[in-house]
Amino acid sequence: MHHANHYYGHSHLLARYCGLDQAEPLRIRGYLQHGWNIGDGMAPDHDFVPGVPLFLWSERTRRRAWSFGRRQTYVVGAPWAYLLAMQPDGGQPREGTIWYPFHGWEGQRVTGDHGRLVDEIRAVEAGPVTVCLYWQEYRSTRVRRHYERAGFRVVCHGYRGGRWGDLDPRFLHRQLAELRRHHRVASNRLCSAVFYGILAGCAPAVYGDPMQLSGEQPIWGGQPRIRAQWAPLHGPQVDPVAAYELAVAELGADRLLPPAELRQLFRWPEPAGRPA
Template identity: 50%
Template sequence: MHHANHFYGHAHIMARYVGLEHPPRIWGYLQHGWNMHDGFAVGTVFAKGYPKFVWSQACSRRGWAAGLRGYEVVGAPWLYLLDLERTTDSPAVQLNSGRTAPVTAPSPVEPSGTIVYPFHGWEGQQVVGSHADYLAEIRATEGDVPLTVCLHWNEYDNPKVRREYEDAGVRVITHGQRGYLWQDTDVAFLYRQLHEIRTHRRVVSNRMSSAVLYAAAAGVEVGIYGDPMELESDHAVLGGIGRPRRMWPAMHQESVPAGYAADVALSELGGDTVLRPEEVIDVFGWHAEIDAPGPPPPAPGLTPAGRGPRRGRRARHRADSHRSPADAEPVVGTVSVTDAVTVAVTDAVTDAVTDNVTDAGRSAERAQTEVATGSTPSSPTLSPSDVVEGGAPVATVVTEPGGTASSNRSPVDPTAERVATASAPDRD
């Protein structure tokens, strides 16, 4: 399946909903975060003939307006999680079949305090703004209540940002890692988020985001206020700061009326399009793995995520990131290919690929020597398709006598999945 289908444990939630412990391949592209465009990361490459599974009719209409087709509306995985984790005092999630989720248990504690979700960046784009100033505004507005700040892993792994909140004496957490290329997927991410939302009286952010919509759908009071900050090199097609404010001005205040917030959230998350388990099996193409829905397996544990394992594509944080517009900086952890026998590796290649890069450099040196002497290469020659990600070569091209080439990559299959060329997360 496309790797973004796994983000935030979405595929695992959908699998648990139908009674499976592990998710089979989803035959299509599942929206992984809320945005005001077509539902997917800018630059996503779609294989012809595969459906685009989006959360809501609103998102589908925006995608059609952008020229895309092949949409199927299935509802946000968050709503399926609410269905699985219903409590005696949480609002019922009305499914399109008319059934409601079973009651499981009362909420763990009496909600108190406020949890804050600052606008976040990702590996390729950092946030520009003052977290200290934002926290001061939060304190002035929320008053003398317990404060929890939940940082996206991108900011949580930046000691400079994390310390701005920790030094102010607030509780700082992260729900875990989003995952990338089927690695580091934290399947308990949304379970932790639901737990935290339910234990706080209010959820606030400086931007309209998935977190705010999730909280409103769960019946928790929300607010959107404060410096919205900026995203480096933001894509205009996503609407920036202005478009959500123009469409939902009443959402942008310190305390949003509960009924209005829930209506907006369920419209954007697809509250009227949540599928029955049998329908999920059908639309995702899971008949080969399961004939009929079964009882859901146990939920993953809520063990604190902490900082998590070091990622293969380790992020570098500049001292001035999140503070001022970004200066140009060298790309970290990349391989530049200039011709079939010359590979230049940047000095900042991450530790996770060091061994592979060393081998690649030796192969390149041998190939350069052989070309200079006119001899036929006796070992595989690196090509642009040999670029490694997370320590694993993507493909190997071998130069045969006479100048022909063979590859370990299978012949192009028009129905094969294609990994997105850009994986910038949406406004999640």
């Protein structure tokens, strides 16, 4: 099915949870949400075949999908939440902040003042800062040097994969290892990485110049709606209890399915050695 099902190693990770071989990505008979958004969970630039099921992260997303006329929807929880369930926190020491600047993607570049963002980060963060860049910005010496010259550690979790190629089953594992090194997670826009960090035990923050995508359209209400509807998550300091409750709800961490049910929904086989 759709190549986006394999982004960030999602299909590999869920296959592992289901007790299946992770060597090759398994076909999911439907569309799996691959990132947090304020719409129906699906990327607005993708074409979808009517009647094919949507596998969404949360009940909140499913309700939004229904409001758009999407009917064949199933809440399965975010792959990230399954990873945390399989790899509990070992209580390792944490220090400083991991910061995720808003990034572009293969179809759109991001524009903004990275120097200004560096000044905003310095004004807020008291401890050491790790800046995680998307692969496009990481490959840009000009962008990367803004943060390196500020004395920040700069990393990249890797390439998400695309068109059934360059798949990286370890992407989320690297991201989890980085998040568990830090006390805080922050970004200049509310995004998947912030919710992931909250669920992984980081105190969140959303502040700074939000930057812009080339040709960006305010789909589903855009940034004004996000700042209004998810106001408790915005600011240099936020309530960690409220933030955790929101992260659980948006990632469907309270809605994870048992392996047998997930296999049935995805039309995956039983593990080898078990009766069909």
